[in-house]
C-alpha cells in the first residue's frame with residue numbers, strides 16, 4: 001500500500017452532514033466485478049443533474065481543488081460498500097477531514113490508504129466556511145504527529161489507532177499480517193467451537 | 197461482571213494488537229454478489245485458497261430480478277456479477293444458494309431461517325445490515341470488501357473494539373405498533389450518528405415480548421444510528437425459533453449449545469459505557485419525512501414548524517408544520533431485510549384482507565426468501581395479496597436499493613418498509629417514506645398516508 005505521512009494541499013469543501021454512501025457512489029455503479037474508474041462515479045448524482053454537469057456543486061467549481069476533502073458530521077454513513085472509498089481515492093483525494101465518520105467507511109478508507117481525519121463538527125464547519133471564503137486555504141496533515149492545521153486558525157490533533165497509523169506510515173499490509181497469525185488463529189479454533 | 201457483548205468478543209480475540217485493536221476470530225461469514233468479486237480477485241491474485249470454506253455461505257440477492265419474466269437475467273452486468281459469485285464459490289468450495297435454490301433469499305433473511313446464525317458467535321458480511329443477526333445474541337456487523345478478503349484468507353479481522361451502549365426499552369408496546377415503529381422511534385431519539393463507535397444491546401420488558409422477527413427488524417436498523425451493530429440476549433424465544441431450523445445443532449449438540457447460550461446474557465452489575473432508557477408506552481406508528489432515517493414523526497404529528505432541514509424537505513416536497521397523513525402515495529414497497537419475513541407478510545395480509553388496492557398506487561410485495569414464499573403460500577397469504585391487487589414477487593433486495601429493475605420513478609412518493617430513505621436510494625429522484633408493514637399496507641388501500649390502526 002502507498003505510504004502516507006505529510007500532506008499539504010488545498011481542499012474541496014462539502015459543507016454537509018450525513019453524506020451517505022449512496023451519494024458518494026450510487027448503487028448502479030456497483031455492478032462491476034473488476035476494476036472500473038470509480039472516481040468518475042464519485043458523487044455522480046450531485047455532480048451531474050440530468051447528465052449535465054451541475055456547476056454549483058462544490059466538486060465542479062474550478063476554484064476548489066486538491067487532495068483533501070473537507071466535510072461535516074457522519075460522513076460515509078449507510079451501506080458498507082467499499083466502492084465509496086475507492087471512488088474517493090481514485091478521484092484523487094488522499095485525506096478526508098470530517099466532523100465525524102461512520103465506522104465502516106472509516107475502516108474502508110484506512111484499508112485503501114485514504115486518511116480519515118476527525119476534528120469534531122464545530123471545527124469542521126469552521127474549516128468548510130474558511131475554504132468557501134478562501135479557496136486557496138491550505139491544509140497541512142501530519143500523520144506522524146497526528147496533527148491537522150491550515151493557514152487559517154484551525155489546528156488540531158486527531159486520533160488514529162496506532163497499528164493503523166503504522167500501516168499507513170510504513171505501507172504495512174494487513175492481509176499479510178493476518179496470514180502470519182495462522183498458528184494463533186488455529187490455536188483459538190481448537191479452543192472454541194460454535195456451540196462452545 | 198460482563199455484558200453479552202464483552203463475553204462474546206473476549207472469547208474471539210486471537211490477539212490484541214494495540215490498545216483497542218484486536219484480531220477477532222469470525223465464526224460465520226455471509227457473502228453476496230456485490231461486495232465479494234474484488235475480494236476473490238485479490239485472493240486469486242495471491243494464489244491463496246479460502247481458509248475455512250465451510251464457514252462462508254453465499255446467496256444472490258442485491259442484483260436479482262424479482263419478476264418471473266426477469267429470468268434469465270437480461271442486464272449483462274448483473275448477470276456477470278451473479279455468475280462471478282457462482283464461479284468463485286465453485287472454485288473455492290463455498291456453498292452458494294443460486295437463483296432458484298430453495299434456500300435463496302436476502303442474506304440477512306436466510307442466515308437466521310436456516311439456523312446458521314447462532315447465539316454467542318461472531319458474524320460478518322460485506323453489507324451494513326449484518327447487524328440483523330444480533331437479534332440472536334451474536335456479534336454481527338458489516339464489513340468492506342478488503343475485509344471480506346481478510347476473512348476469506350484468515351477467518352479473522354483486525355478491528356477496533358467498540359464501546360458498549362445499553363438501550364433499555366421499558367413500557368408495554370401499544371396495540372397496532374410494531375418493531376419497525378420502535379426502531380424508527382429509537383433512531384430519532386439517538387440520531388443518525390448517536391451510536392457511532394458503540395455496539396448496542398437492547399433489553400427490557402418490551403424487548404422480551406418482541407418476536408424473533410421483530411428483534412431482527414430492530415437490530416437490522418441499529419446501524420442507522422451509526423452504531424457498529426445491535427444485539428439482544430438469547431432467551432426461550434430464541435431457542436424456540438432455532439429448534440425449528442434445519443441447520444441449528446441437533447440432539448446432544450443442541451443440549452451442549454443451549455447450556456452455553458444460557459451463560460451469555462449480560463450480568464446484573466455489568467456496566468455499559470453508555471446507557472439510555474426509552475419508554476414506549478405512548479408509541480404510535482412512525483414515518484420518516486426527510487432523507488435520513490432519524491428524521492421521523494408519529495403518524496398523528498406534524499413536521500416540526502421549527503424544522504431546519506431545508507434541503508431535505510425540498511427534496512421530499514414537504515413543508516414544515518404540515519402533516520404527512522393524507523398525502524398521496526404513488527408506490528408501496530413491502531420488502532427488504534428489515535421487513536420481508538413471514539411475520540411482516542402476515543401483518544400486511546391482515547390489513548389487506550378483503551380490501552382492494554387503490555387504482556393509482558403500485559404495490560410490490562417482495563418476500564425475503566424462497567422459504568418465506570413457501571410459508572406465505574401455505575398460510576394463504578399469497579391469495580390475499582393477489583385478490584387485493586398487489587404484485588407478489590420473487591425474493592431479493594429489490595426496491596430497497598434499486599440495483600435491479602425495481603426502481604421507483606423520479607419524483608414518485610414511495611411508502612417503503614426498507615431501512616434507508618437517502619436521496620435516490622430507491623431510484624434517481626425517488627422520494628422514500630420509511631414505515632412499518634402495517635402502515636405501508638394501509639397506504640396501499642387508500643393511496644394516501646393512512647393510520648393503519650383502523651385496519652388492525
Ligand code: SF4
Pocket residue numbers: 257258302303304323325532533534592593596597614615
Ligand atoms: S434488502 Fe436492502 S438493506 Fe437489506 S441487504 Fe438488501 S440492499 Fe441491503
